Structure formats: structure tokens, C-alpha cells
Amino acid sequence: MQSQLDPLPNDLPFRIISKTIGRGAYASIKKAIPPEELHPVFAVKFIHKAYAVKHGRVSAKQIAMEVSLHSHIGQHPNIIEWFATGEDAVWKWIAMEYAEGGDLFDKIEADVGVSEDIAHFYFTQLISGVSYMHSKGVGHRDIKPENILLSDSGNLKIADFGLATLFEYNGKTKLSTTMCGSPPYIAPEVITCSKNGQSRNPPGYAANLVDIWSCGVVLFVLLVGNTPWDEPTPASWEFEEFTRTGGRSTDELWQKLPASVLSLLRGMLNVDVANRYNFERIKMHPWYTRKNPLLTPDGKMADPLGMAAQMLESMHIDFSQKPTASQRNPRQSQDAMDIDSNEKTSKFSFTQPETPINDIMFDWERPPRVHAAALSATQPANAKDADISRMTNSAAGPLFPSLADEPSMSQFASAPTVPLSLTQHARRFRDIVPNYSLTRFFSHLSSPLLLQMLRDALHQLNVPTPAIPQVQGRDHAAWIGVKTVDGRNCVLLGDIVVDTYISGDAELLEVRFVKVKGDPLEWRRFFKNVVVLCKDGVYIPGA
Incomplete structure (x- = not known):
């Protein structure tokens, strides 16, 4: 596929306010708002039609069927609501309810x-x-x-x-x-x-x-x-x-x-x-x-707050455990570099390709920053755009008083617990259980040391890595593409994205594991295995 995709339509009836929040085999999902308003925030799925037909083995009729059937059933509280659709010669877009809880x-x-x-x-x-x-x-x-x-x-x-x-x-x-x-x-x-x-x-x-x-x-x-x-x-x-x-x-x-x-x-x-x-x-x-x-x-x-606290408490990483597979009798893992084509699909012929769209315009959105910092000079100058910046999970203001209060840090505690600061100030479910994935950690190591530790961990897990982690034109410290099979012999695709993170006077590295394709629990297991192998590089407040 070409390294640079065709640009998204420029006559959209809404404003895109985020980088990528979800990515599939031939589609990307971003957040948007009405042209002149800040609410509601909704999700827009952009489907690259030619790529879907060529690599996804789906026809234009099938794409139209997705729109038709979704609009037919999208009026139930437990189904993502369908709003509108449109297209140009290259892209088809579907506007729908944004699942703010992730x-x-x-x-x-x-x-x-x-x-x-x-x-x-x-x-x-x-x-x-x-x-x-x-x-x-x-x-x-x-x-x-x-x-x-x-x-x-x-x-x-x-x-x-x-x-x-x-x-x-x-x-x-x-x-x-x-x-x-x-x-x-x-x-x-x-x-x-x-x-x-x-x-x-x-x-x-x-x-x-x-x-x-x-x-x-x-x-x-x-x-x-x-x-x-x-x-x-x-x-x-x-x-x-x-x-x-x-x-x-x-x-x-x-x-x-x-x-x-x-x-x-x-x-x-x-x-x-x-x-x-x-x-x-x-x-x-x-x-x-x-x-x-x-x-x-x-x-x-x-009891939204009580239920959220129960769920967060169950998320725990035990550094004394060795990396685990999902099966009790795992198969001999095939070479992960061979899963691109028909290794798995020779038996299961699916409609989605194993290699997703990968392009600079599909850069991942970052989770909220925790540190208390004023808007920088690069932040929007007017109030409306500042509000949009906050809506897009940028570094526009503190959500938690310190990194120790950040929800994803609770999984590294010696005993499962939820920070008191979270439960005291929580008003909604997502104030305790965040919408972003908990598959991330912070490190006090320098970038070269951390990258070597990550590469060594992936090597121990038989996950092939490029000779040099690529950033592919994105604004990140490093970007490692992951292509492997999980313990159930199914495809796992995603990215390990490393960013610089300022917390008070300390400069840390934030390591996010962003899944593109595969079972979320298998991705979580993969993340835990890497973290256990990198335990000496994991920053834990107060430890």
C-alpha cells in the first residue's frame, strides 16, 4: 500500500477534533463535533473504499449494507446509535455515537x-x-x-x-x-x-x-x-x-x-x-x-461508583509472576512474521485483512495528561478552541493532582486498591474507570535504555521487532509495531508508542500499548507479560 493515503474529505459537515481513537483493517475512527457547536461529541468511522475492496475482500455493496443495517437497529440503549453517512470518490464516512467509556x-x-x-x-x-x-x-x-x-x-x-x-x-x-x-x-x-x-x-x-x-x-x-x-x-x-x-x-x-x-x-x-x-x-x-x-x-x-471501583480493583499486575500464555497447553507458536497473509485464513476465511491501514494521518490520540500545567504557547488561544483541546484529551489541564492518583497506576500497587483521591472526587463511572486503555506504564529510564529493555522483552516473547523502532513521521519518542499471534493462535496487531511525559519536575517516558486488531484480553495478557519482563524500568510512585 502507498505510504501516504489520500487525504480525508475537506467538505465534511462536522469538525474533526481528535487524532485516531480506533483503527481497523481498512478504517479509522476519530471524534467530531457539529460545525459551530462544541456538543455533542460523536465518532466518525472513515472507510477507505478502494483499500477495503482490494485488501479487505469486501464489496461496495457490503459497506453499504453495514450502513443500512446499523441505521435500522441503532435506536437501543445498548447499541451504538447511528447518526449519518456520506462519501466522496475515496472515502465513506459513518457518524455514530461516541462510546465515551472505551x-x-x-x-x-x-x-x-x-x-x-x-x-x-x-x-x-x-x-x-x-x-x-x-x-x-x-x-x-x-x-x-x-x-x-x-x-x-x-x-x-x-x-x-x-x-x-x-x-x-x-x-x-x-x-x-x-x-x-x-x-x-x-x-x-x-x-x-x-x-x-x-x-x-x-x-x-x-x-x-x-x-x-x-x-x-x-x-x-x-x-x-x-x-x-x-x-x-x-x-x-x-x-x-x-x-x-x-x-x-x-x-x-x-x-x-x-x-x-x-x-x-x-x-x-x-x-x-x-x-x-x-x-x-x-x-x-x-x-x-x-x-x-x-x-x-x-x-x-x-451503583456506578461502587461498580467502577470493583472493576478497577480487579486490574492487577504481579511482578513476581512469570509471563503466561492464555492456554494451558499452548501450541508451538508460528513465526509471527508469517501471519500476514493466509496462515490463519486458509482455515478461517474472514472479511478483514490482517494488515491494517497504517498512515501518518491515523496517529493515535494520547490519553489525558495528569500534571497540572497551564496551556502552553502551542495551545489554542481562544476559549472555544481551548474547550475543544480539553475534549480531545490533550495536555489542557490536570485531571488528577499527581501521577499516583492516575487510574492506570493502581494496577501496579502491591495490593489491589483504588486511590482514595479517585473515589472521593468521583461523580461518574468514568471518573474511576477511564475511557482510555489501562495497558500503559511510565518509566524513569532514558529512552535508549527503555527501548533496549522493550526489545529484549519482545525477543523473549518471540515477538519480532524492527532493528530500529520507527516513529514514521509521528511526534513520538518511539513507535514499535507489534505483529504476533496470541495464546489462542489468533492474530494480535498493535503499536507500542513511547512519549515523553512531564510530571512536576520529573521527566518520564509514557509507554502505551495500543491494540489495532485482536482480543482485548489477549492484548492485556501480552501487555502484562512485557511489563513483568521490564519491571526494573517501570516507574511506581512512592516505591
Whole structure:
């Protein structure tokens, strides 16, 4: 692909106010506001049409379908709302609700999960959104942690309708035959359909039942912080045992589950689609109808601050632990440099390419600064633009009195804890659980020493790195592209971005792990492994 993409449209009916906040295989997401107003802040997805068709194996018709179906279902409190769309010769843009709370699974600890009450809360909201979608005849077909976001108040939002389909219209239903989804979350009948795809009349699958299977896997992940298998085929020993025992697996992950939820999971993860639970049976199950102090009768959050504190407390890095893989019996890892093309897609043919758009215009937005500093001379001069600067997470004013009070620092405490300063001054869910990812740390080392430490850690984890970390024209101290496979043998793509950070009289380096593609929990596990290997370079206030 060319090193410099075509410029974004210059006649947009809104003002872009941020760098990239999300990036996919052929799209970038930025924040925007109305032309003459500061609110509301919304998200705009920019799709490079030629790149999507050439590298993403999607047609212009499929892109149009995403817009059409999203606009059809985007009126539910647990679904990202659709606002408008437009295009020019190169780009198509979709304006939608901005999920101000960020990714839900960024706030869940790998291999730990969340409490039963929190899992129940988010599961009921997920089922509410997906069942509404199905009532409109739309199947998502890609329910997974990457596509589950949060509002600023911590409520669940289902996103990304690039693989959605209309399975019911005017009382008539149709089966799907397209292979799509992520291996750990995909239903087995989708794979069976793909294997028979060369026949004249390949068996189809019901998109709504596929979504129910995926919701079951998501519930499992919420409770234990890991997927039950890497793929639902006999090649996975965990799945083979699950089917052989009728859902009574002896695998250690299943032993962590509350007994009351097991029958619900077995119903949702029933390989026999004729007997798989539908929404009526799910909503009648005793675990679904259980009392939950975090949930109001109308499905809202009863105690936002208490729930946020619980979630932040669960995020913890133990420096005494050795790096871990997600599987108990991890496979021999393939060479991560070989995953670009069809190494994985020879078996799973997906619609998204493994190599995403990578361009200077898609530089990542930085999280809020913590230090108390006045606006610099490079900051906007007038009040309106200063407000925009604050809205875009720039260095425009202190959010916390010191770095020790910054939410991401709590994960490095010797014992899981939430800074008292956070809970004392918090008014909303996101005042405790930030919208940005917690996969970042600060270092007191010099840039050369830190970069060498990072490179050594990546080498120990068999992650290839460039000879010299690149900044690619961006305004950063260093920028390391990450291309590897996770413990479930799925692709992980992202960036390690190093920036200079001034805190009081001290100058530190901020190291952010920004995921582009892959499971958020696997990315979190990768981050933890690198941090443990770099523990001597991690700055911990008061340590």
C-alpha cells in the first residue's frame, strides 16, 4: 500500500477534533463535533473504499449494507446509535455515537474476569441489545469483546456492524453461508458451513443462533477472563472434551464458574442448534433472573461508583509472576512474521485483512495528561478552541493532582486498591474507570535504555521487532509495531508508542500499548507479560 493515503474529505459537515481513537483493517475512527457547536461529541468511522475492496475482500455493496443495517437497529440503549453517512470518490464516512467509556474488556483482568454480579449486569445488557437486534431481523455475526464498548456511565454498547446480515424480512427467514467471526467466539456450524462451501448447495446457518452462541462465550469470558477454547472444532482439546462430556468439562476454567450458571452456558453453547437456547429460555433461566444489587429493575446501573471501583480493583499486575500464555497447553507458536497473509485464513476465511491501514494521518490520540500545567504557547488561544483541546484529551489541564492518583497506576500497587483521591472526587463511572486503555506504564529510564529493555522483552516473547523502532513521521519518542499471534493462535496487531511525559519536575517516558486488531484480553495478557519482563524500568510512585 502507498505510504501516504489520500487525504480525508475537506467538505465534511462536522469538525474533526481528535487524532485516531480506533483503527481497523481498512478504517479509522476519530471524534467530531457539529460545525459551530462544541456538543455533542460523536465518532466518525472513515472507510477507505478502494483499500477495503482490494485488501479487505469486501464489496461496495457490503459497506453499504453495514450502513443500512446499523441505521435500522441503532435506536437501543445498548447499541451504538447511528447518526449519518456520506462519501466522496475515496472515502465513506459513518457518524455514530461516541462510546465515551472505551472498551469494556480493557477493564477486565485476563485470567481473572469480573465478579458474578458485574458479569450478570453486562450479560443482561448484552442480551437486551442482541435480542432487540434480532427482533428487527438483523444478526450481528461478530459478537466478541472487540465489539463491546461502554458509555461514559459504564453501560454496555454493541458496535461494528460490518459483518451484520438481514436474516428475517417480511416474515421470511434466510440462512447465511458467509464465513465470518473470530475463532474462539464463532459457532461450530459456521465452520461446518465453510468446509462445505465448495458444494453446489452448501448448508447454511442461522445468524441469530450464531449470535446466541457468541454471547455464551462472552459470558464465559466475563466470568473467568479467558475463552473456553481456541476454536470449536475437534482440533481444540478443550472443545473436544466439552462436546464429549455433554458440556461437563473437567478443564480448570470450567471449574471456576459458579454452579448456577453452568446450565445456562450449556444451553447457549449447545452444538445441536435445534436445542440451543433462544432468548425466551435465556431470560427465564434462574441465573438470568437472579437478584443483582448492581442492577436496577429497568436494566440500569444501580451503583456506578461502587461498580467502577470493583472493576478497577480487579486490574492487577504481579511482578513476581512469570509471563503466561492464555492456554494451558499452548501450541508451538508460528513465526509471527508469517501471519500476514493466509496462515490463519486458509482455515478461517474472514472479511478483514490482517494488515491494517497504517498512515501518518491515523496517529493515535494520547490519553489525558495528569500534571497540572497551564496551556502552553502551542495551545489554542481562544476559549472555544481551548474547550475543544480539553475534549480531545490533550495536555489542557490536570485531571488528577499527581501521577499516583492516575487510574492506570493502581494496577501496579502491591495490593489491589483504588486511590482514595479517585473515589472521593468521583461523580461518574468514568471518573474511576477511564475511557482510555489501562495497558500503559511510565518509566524513569532514558529512552535508549527503555527501548533496549522493550526489545529484549519482545525477543523473549518471540515477538519480532524492527532493528530500529520507527516513529514514521509521528511526534513520538518511539513507535514499535507489534505483529504476533496470541495464546489462542489468533492474530494480535498493535503499536507500542513511547512519549515523553512531564510530571512536576520529573521527566518520564509514557509507554502505551495500543491494540489495532485482536482480543482485548489477549492484548492485556501480552501487555502484562512485557511489563513483568521490564519491571526494573517501570516507574511506581512512592516505591
